[in-house]
Amino acid sequence: MSFNQWINSRLPISDFFDQHLRQYYAPKNLNFWYFFGSLAILCLSIQIISGIWLLMYYEPTAKTAFDSIEFMMREVPYGWLLRYVHAVGASSFFVILYFHLYRALMYGSYQRPRELLWLSGVLLLILAMAEAYTGYVLPWGQMSYWAAKVIMNIFGAIPFIGEPIMHLIQGDYVVSEVTLQRFFAFHVVAFPMILLAMVFLHLVALHTVGSNNPDGIEIKDNKGADGIPKDGVPFHPYFTIKDLVAAAAFLIIFFTIVFYNPTMDGLFLEKENFIPANPLVTPPEIKPSWYLAPYYAILRAVPNQLLGALAMISG
Amino acid sequence: MLILRMAMGNESVDLKKRAFLTRTSQALGAIAVCGAAIPLVQYLKPGREAAMSSLPVEFDLSGLKPGDQRTVLWRGKPIWVIRRTMEQVTALNKINPNLSDPNSQIEQQPEYAKNPYRSLRPDILVLVGLCTHLGCAPTFRPEPKAIDEDWDGGFFCSCHGSKFDLAGRVYKGVPAPTNLEVPPYYFKNDQLLVIGAHEA
Ligand code: FES
Numbered sequence: 001m002s003f004n005q006w007i008n009s010r011l012p013i014s015d016f017f018d019q020h021l022r023q024y025y026a027p028k029n030l031n032f033w034y035f036f037g038s039l040a041i042l043c044l045s046i047q048i049i050s051g052i053w054l055l056m057y058y059e060p061t062a063k064t065a066f067d068s069i070e071f072m073m074r075e076v077p078y079g080w081l082l083r084y085v086h087a088v089g090a091s092s093f094f095v096i097l098y099f100h101l102y103r104a105l106m107y108g109s110y111q112r113p114r115e116l117l118w119l120s121g122v123l124l125l126i127l128a129m130a131e132a133y134t135g136y137v138l139p140w141g142q143m144s145y146w147a148a149k150v151i152m153n154i155f156g157a158i159p160f161i162g163e164p165i166m167h168l169i170q171g172d173y174v175v176s177e178v179t180l181q182r183f184f185a186f187h188v189v190a191f192p193m194i195l196l197a198m199v200f201l202h203l204v205a206l207h208t209v210g211s212n213n214p215d216g217i218e219i220k221d222n223k224g225a226d227g228i229p230k231d232g233v234p235f236h237p238y239f240t241i242k243d244l245v246a247a248a249a250f251l252i253i254f255f256t257i258v259f260y261n262p263t264m265d266g267l268f269l270e271k272e273n274f275i276p277a278n279p280l281v282t283p284p285e286i287k288p289s290w291y292l293a294p295y296y297a298i299l300r301a302v303p304n305q306l307l308g309a310l311a312m313i314s315g
Numbered sequence: 316m317l318i319l320r321m322a323m324g325n326e327s328v329d330l331k332k333r334a335f336l337t338r339t340s341q342a343l344g345a346i347a348v349c350g351a352a353i354p355l356v357q358y359l360k361p362g363r364e365a366a367m368s369s370l371p372v373e374f375d376l377s378g379l380k381p382g383d384q385r386t387v388l389w390r391g392k393p394i395w396v397i398r399r400t401m402e403q404v405t406a407l408n409k410i411n412p413n414l415s416d417p418n419s420q421i422e423q424q425p426e427y428a429k430n431p432y433r434s435l436r437p438d439i440l441v442l443v444g445l446c447t448h449l450g451c452a453p454t455f456r457p458e459p460k461a462i463d464e465d466w467d468g469g470f471f472c473s474c475h476g477s478k479f480d481l482a483g484r485v486y487k488g489v490p491a492p493t494n495l496e497v498p499p500y501y502f503k504n505d506q507l508l509v510i511g512a513h514e515a
Contacts, residue, residue, distance in 0.1 A: 075364065
């Protein structure tokens with residue numbers, strides 16, 4: 001009995017991979033829009049790895065948060081790279097997610113039987129926003145502080161229970177070090193764990209219903225005598241190879257930004273966030289990160305605080 | 316296997332070429348992974364702050380009376396500076412059969428401390444105050460018979476009972492394998508000790 005068999009009869013690793021890669025059939029007409037799912041996993045991995053490394057020097061207190069990041073960027077070998085990879089990675093993640101979501105809308109991938117695939121994806125987007133928002137607060141720069149404050153006040157706008165909820169989340173009557181420390185816990189432990197669990201469920205759903213495709217054909221309805229969909233090809237090697245090309249293209253763009261314009265002229269990392277948080281001075285313009293901007297625009301467009309917040313959440 | 320089966324229908328598949336492409340992309344992938352590992356590993360190295368703490372430190376001997384022990388921090392390690400009394404120094408000369416390395420054969424000291432006192436000057440002893448067993452900090456017990464009947468004074472590690480004499484030489488039959496380490500040091504003048512560097 002070979003080593004592989006020995007392992008497999010106890011822990012079916014290679015059976016699992018066979019089932020989900022080599023014998024998982026994806027429609028053969030998937031186009032480039034279907035890259036973004038695997039690219040999202042790539043982005044998530046980049047975020048997790050760079051995040052672990054950042055944690056080694058980051059100190060989550062109001063006094064030291066800003067300085068510890070500056071120290072890491074100036075003194076720690078490749079600290080600047082890890083930090084910029086994480087910051088650009090956050091924005092890229094949303095670029096990828098929005099493309100992924102657009103693809104689903106365009107080809108109707110939210111329709112029967114993929115409703116739960118779509119809904120778990122929506123939950124993932126919301127989780128990613130919560131993760132990005134709590135992460136943006138951690139450097140404790142001007143934009144971190146004031147954006148945290150604005151978003152906390154959105155919770156405060158909920159009638160009756162709003163204020164207690166806001167105080168419960170921020171752990172203080174104002175946004176303070178207490179808030180910073182619990183956002184740290186959310187960003188580093190709580191949200192990533194939920195996010196990973198949701199990704200798992202999203203993939204379980206995907207592998208149950210299968211990928212949609214531009215022509216909207218259900219490949220499972222037309223199987224050959226061997227039980228294999230006639231219009232499907234095995235995910236591995238056909239789509240893994242194709243996805244690898246996409247990953248290469250993505251990484252080229254990604255690192256061009258990381259190396260040449262890591263703040264994307266203030267779009268990925270605002271200028272104000274290179275100034276330590278100051279509760280006494282509000283920056284001239286507070287704008288949330290671009291990926292939250294549409295929701296924030298809804299909030300600002302509605303003159304009533306509560307209605308604005310409601311419109312934003314439903315949007 | 317599957318890839319082969321799929322290829323059967325197509326006469327023009329060049330399997331050699333395919334194997335070549337697979338292997339080259341695997342090799343390139345391996346190079347990429349190694350490249351990505353460089354910053355991640357470099358990041359883990361002790362940074363400039365750690366390097367700063369390894370700069371030599373100075374110690375003023377004027378306040379140190381015979382029999383006194385002081386501890387200074389160098390590279391985050393406790394360094395002992397001890398001024399031994401005349402009797403303690405002369406006692407070090409007589410051969411003690413219970414020591415496991417009385418002549419400091421094992422490299423635990425700079426060349427200039429390879430003598431019965433394990434020091435530059437017979438009276439001043441400079442040692443890294445960490446047990447060579449598992450790194451506990453032994454205690455300075457100069458009083459005879461303080462630990463047991465045969466105790467002539469020295470250092471006792473309470474973690475697992477290692478014993479060292481007043482030159483930091485390890486006794487036989489204790490867990491610590493070697494003598495206590497002597498750091499590099501020199502005297503700038505009579506009263507000023509520099510720990511962490513050899514004399515230039
Ligand atoms: S550490 Fe000193 S005896 Fe074990």
